[in-house]
Amino acid sequence: MQWKDITNPTQIGEIKQQPGYSLIFKHSTRCSVSAMAKRRFELDWEAIPADTSLYFLDLISYRNISSQIAETFQVHHESPQILLIKDGDCVLDASHSDISAEEVAEVVKTNS
Template identity: 85%
Template sequence: MQWKNITNLTQVNEIQKQPGYSLIFKHSTRCSVSMMAKRRFEMDWEVIPADTSLYFLDLISFRDVSAQIAETFQVHHESPQILLIKDGDCVLDASHSDISADEVAEVINN
């Protein structure tokens, strides 16, 4: 599996319109907790179905995109944070130590 970088506002609209599941990982490059959450997630991400689109946002570099994600999917901004999007709606969001590839897989598979 591989991350697709989110670098502009247009991509947020594309993710919202995309059918099926997409996952957004919002990461702060200045935060050790974010680095640890990302590493732990990536160690376990093979449990996530292969047809799930995985998006990565460096929220330090793209603050405007991060704000747009929070507004579009109606979630409170946190970092680190994952959002699982299904057919344009956020069906799971988690932050910090609650970020879990297993939980994402469970939501997708049920």
């Protein structure tokens, strides 16, 4: 699996319009907790179905996009944070130590 970087605000609308599952990982490059959560997530992400699009946001560089994500998907901004999007709606959001690839896989399995 591989991250697709979010660098343009128009990508948020595109993610919202995508059918199926997409995941957004909001990462603070200045935070050791965020680095640890990302590393843990990547170690287990093979549990997530391969057809799930994985997006990565460097929220230090793209703070405005992070705010747009919170508004678009009606979630409180946190960092680090994952949002699992299904057919344009956020069906799971988690932050800090609650970020889990296994939980994402379970939600996908349950809601498919």
